[in-house]
Amino acid sequence: EKGGFGTFMEKEIHDQPKAVEDTLLGRTDASGRLVLDELRIDPEELKGISKIIVLACGTSAYAGMVAKYAIEHWVRVPVEVELSHEFRYRDPIIDDSTLIVSLSQSGETMDTLMAVRYAKEQGARTLAICNTNGSTIPRESDAVLYTHAGPEIAVASTKAFLAQITASYLLGLYMAQLRGKLFQGEIEDILADLHKIPGKIQEVLDGGDQIRELAREMAQEPSVLFLGRHVGYPVAMEGALKLKEIAYIHAEGFAAGELKHGPIALIDQGQPVFVVVPSPHGRDSLHAKVVSNIQEVRARGARTITVAEAGDGDVVDYSETVFYVPETQPLLMPLLTTVPLQIFACALAAEKGYDVDQPRNLAKSVTVE
Ligand code: F6R
Numbered sequence: 001e002k003g004g005f006g007t008f009m010e011k012e013i014h015d016q017p018k019a020v021e022d023t024l025l026g027r028t029d030a031s032g033r034l035v036l037d038e039l040r041i042d043p044e045e046l047k048g049i050s051k052i053i054v055l056a057c058g059t060s061a062y063a064g065m066v067a068k069y070a071i072e073h074w075v076r077v078p079v080e081v082e083l084s085h086e087f088r089y090r091d092p093i094i095d096d097s098t099l100i101v102s103l104s105q106s107g108e109t110m111d112t113l114m115a116v117r118y119a120k121e122q123g124a125r126t127l128a129i130c131n132t133n134g135s136t137i138p139r140e141s142d143a144v145l146y147t148h149a150g151p152e153i154a155v156a157s158t159k160a161f162l163a164q165i166t167a168s169y170l171l172g173l174y175m176a177q178l179r180g181k182l183f184q185g186e187i188e189d190i191l192a193d194l195h196k197i198p199g200k201i202q203e204v205l206d207g208g209d210q211i212r213e214l215a216r217e218m219a220q221e222p223s224v225l226f227l228g229r230h231v232g233y234p235v236a237m238e239g240a241l242k243l244k245e246i247a248y249i250h251a252e253g254f255a256a257g258e259l260k261h262g263p264i265a266l267i268d269q270g271q272p273v274f275v276v277v278p279s280p281h282g283r284d285s286l287h288a289k290v291v292s293n294i295q296e297v298r299a300r301g302a303r304t305i306t307v308a309e310a311g312d313g314d315v316v317d318y319s320e321t322v323f324y325v326p327e328t329q330p331l332l333m334p335l336l337t338t339v340p341l342q343i344f345a346c347a348l349a350a351e352k353g354y355d356v357d358q359p360r361n362l363a364k365s366v367t368v369e
Contacts, residue, residue: 007172009154009246009346009356013339014205017198019159020335022148023166024194032188034174041143045125047178049099053092053124054081055115059157059241059368060164064103065234066334067168073331074176084115085369094122100172102128105152105160106365107135114369116141127168131160145171154357155364156245158342161238162335164203169194169332176300193328197335200326206340211340214321215306215347218272225266225273226253226341227297229290232276235334239274239341246359256293269301274344276337277308277315282330287297287314294318307337 005011027188028033028157052071054064054368061083068079082092100119107130116137118301128141131149136146148164173190178183182190218224224243228236237253238334244251254263256275257273266272278286298304298318306319309327316322325336349356 002260007154007356008348009156009158012152012154012159013342013346015150015326016159016162016339017205019147019163019200019202020051020166020194021198023163024191025148026346028191032191033184034170034177034187034191036145036170037129038172038210039143039145041125041127043178046099046175048096048097049077049098049125049175050239050288051096052077052079052099053087053119054079054101054103055084055087056081056138057084057099057111059108059161059238060103060105060109060112062168062238062241063161063164063168064101065237066165066231067101067103067172069231071172071175072167073254074092074172075179075181077175084109087115088118091133091301092122094119096123096305098124100124100126101168102126102130102137103148103164103168104128104135105147105157105164106133107132107137108138108365108367110367110369113137113140114282127171129164131163149298153364155359156242156356161167162338164316165334165361166194166197190329190332193332197328197332200328200347201339203335204325205343208343210321211323211343212347214215215344216351219351223271225263225271226251226276227256227273227290227293228253229258229286230278230282231331232256232278232290232335232337235276235337235341236274238338239276239345242342243343243348243361246345246354247352247355248354248360252263256290259293259296264296264300267297267300267302271302273297273302273304274302274341276305277306277312279309279327279330279333280312280314281327287312289350291315291318299353307340309333339349
């Protein structure tokens with residue numbers, strides 16, 4: 001049942017090409033238009049949405065942050081992302097033109113369920129992105145978009161995360177199509193690039209030995225920092241969470257731009273810092289700014305490990321180790337840059353002799369508030 005792997009987590013990391021592929025499957029018609037019939041929500045209603053609030057916890061909330069970047073860019077509708085357990089307590093502004101998008105692998109997370117119920121009472125439309133058929137959150141929502149990652153057994157989420165990001169892209173592209181915000185050709189180009197992602201994830205998996213070797217070597221590190229920017233920011237947060245959860249190492253993810261506002265004081269001789277580097281083909285000068293962040297931490301003694309796009313030579317001089325991922329559209333990069341960080345955490349925890357599938361103090365589905 002572990003497909004020849006020693007742990008469910010390793011198996012599920014390796015299931016990711018299929019999880020993304022299956023989540024994309026059957027969601028376009030013969031002419032290449034997105035059809036999300038299963039949504040059970042009137043397209044007219046989706047056209048009238050004036051604001052989206054994404055609600056989730058933990059890893060699912062990081063998928064929600066990626067969703068925000070993509071949906072705002074493609075659909076031009078404001079998107080807020082909030083942790084479900086904070087949402088109800090701030091008197092949020094919601095009306096019937098607000099769309100609540102909940103992200104939950106299990107569909108049973110009590111914090112998220114309570115937040116969705118609260119939003120419904122306030123008159124919002126609710127849409128669930130969920131991996132578990134017939135679970136409570138999709139049952140209580142107006143609409144549902146299932147991720148097709150298959151059952152996730154390991155407590156630490158991996159393939160469900162990539163499937164949630166994939167489904168969020170589909171939702172964004174569908175709304176852009178409905179509202180005429182992208183040309184049909186642009187949507188088809190993005191979908192074509194999405195369909196190439198599973199093969200590219202496989203390439204990252206095939207290069208896993210380099211990452212596992214580094215993890216073995218770093219098993220005694222007391223603390224690891226992760227930096228990212230734009231969609232690389234939630235990836236950095238996710239890389240840190242994986243390490244805390246299963247390897248019990250102090251880890252923190254930061255927005256790279258925030259470094260100079262405080263966290264750079266943490267950098268000391270030998271401090272490991274992972275940097276998720278934006279595509280050199282992305283917007284503005286983000287890439288250059290992150291490269292200069294790498295230089296800054298390295299100048300203060302950090303051991304820099306970068307996750308960069310294939311062909312990005314600018315990082316080489318400032319990185320002790322570089323993990324390259326294949327090229328794709330800048331917004332789609334989290335589907336690739338997350339994978340080395342998952343492999344790293346999994347290998348490091350295994351090296352320490354921990355049970356990666358059942359980390360201490362954690363449950364797969366958190367059904368209490
Ligand atoms: C992290 C992890 C948790 C869950 C969170 C939400 O690896 O598994 O942070 O992501 O508890 O769970 P769901 O998505 O089931 O609502």
